[in-house]
Amino acid sequence: MATPVTAALLRRMPLPCHREGDDKNARGSVLVAGGCAELPGAVLLAGVAALQAGAGRLQLAVCRSVAPPLGVAVPEARVIALPETEEGHIAAAAAPLLARQGSRAKALALGPGMMGGAEGEALTAGLLEALEGPALVLDAGALAVLPACRGALRRHAGRIVITPHDGEMAALLGIPRAAVQDDPLGAARQAASRFQAVVVMKGGCTRIVTPQGEAWQCDRGNVGLATSGSGDTLAGMVAGLLARGATPLQAALWGVYAHGEAGRRLALAQGPVGFLARMLPGEVPRILAELAPEPPEG
Template sequence: MSAATPVDAALLRGMPLPKHDGGGSKDVRGSVLVAGGSEEVPGAVLLSGTAALRAGAGRLRLAICDSMAPALAVAMPEARVIGLPRTPEGGIAATAAAPLLRYGNQAKALVLGPGMSGGREAEALVAALLQELSGPALVLDAAALAPLAGCREALRRHAGRAVITPHDGEMARLLDISREEVLADPLGMARRAAALLQVVVIMKGACSHIVTPDGDAWASDHGNIGLATSGSGDVLSGIIAGLLARGATPLQAAIWGVWVHGEAGHRLARAQGPVGYLARELPAEVPRILADLAA
């Protein structure tokens, strides 16, 4: 099978994003729903939602366990915040499937998983959503990845409109192999997962690989060490969802999202130093990056 195509600015300019110049309402740029978080990690939803708006989405809804909803609404006044039933441990309960189905099917793109507690409740919630959702493009990350091996048929319902974003440990669990096997051949494992699940796979790493179910692949080593920080992956998922909401295809959103995320890291590294910048600072770089690429 052919080697991965390198991603650079020239490649992105050859696959331009949908344009939203001049007039038009926020509905034209689509809506994003980010569902996840927990009492221990409420900020992941905030990071992902902020990134979705910075990538150009027109509307944003955030869904989190009800105990954290008021604080999140104050922290992000741009979003409508939905409180979901919670488990005794402070995670989202499986009974949240009903409201998430209602709001999810109204969205153009749904991010599921950032900051979400794992375990049986989360697995049941993800399985129910994959079985019943019919509207949005999907970005599955973090705790939403764990049940996918057992939800293969349900996930295949979303073929052509889903992106998953595992790191090496998550990929190992997804394929039931060792982390060392993933690290030895990340591109091969990404191709294996993409074919198995019929989704676009972003195999995250120092060099990230973006792979289609047919095995076509792109590679981006445009990031830097500073991106290896808490919350960085949540920002990436939000960027991808924002681009999906604007009308990008899952492959296009994945390729653009990975490179733009890396470029945001480079700009912060130049301004602040190679390590120590925060994930919350990445989204503010995104509009300028997109504008530069469109110039």
């Protein structure tokens, strides 16, 4: 069984409060790393979502060739240019630089838009080995290497969220996709235990599972969320909440709910399909504010 994620449940586990007068550092720094020459926009989507979930500072780490235009597109961010392969993917040699930058952040989201096969897998493995400190959201291109990195993952136990869809989950567990579709909650529980991470098993009904097997489900979304870039925005929202000081479970529950509620509101305003992933983050500040208690005075 899984507990439904509702507004009432979230109000019983409130996000960290931020007082008037706090500077941007009080809400934490996020580093989003990923993308490639073909998919630079995935990092943009995740980064903007992290800021609109309340993070104070944003860094985007991408291939050198796409760094300048990304910096113009997201003027709120510091953009880090990484070494890249001839094919336009982040080179494995970028791992030490990413580890240095990531160790200074409160949260790191790795994988949106990231491709590169063996090179990308080597980058992820090298980063997980060298990184110290931040909470992690591992998404998309960062997921494939996890079965071979369980030793490195243990170094980060207690501060990891992974966000697979059913195809990525099948690859993580080495089982057919149909088996995941038949029992998504069981697959999520298996992955959470194996990788010692909070699992966000994305789907029409998203399951959130802890390494201890506790489970929640959220069916707040709609068919309109099944669109390009939607998963990138979810990864960014979770990372932004982690930067603010939320636990991995809090960040996953709040992020999944806010993502689904944003889709619900856009569907009511725009129609059930056709709204864009880039429109989701703009709904999030209002959703979070409606769920938050009044901030303390002083």
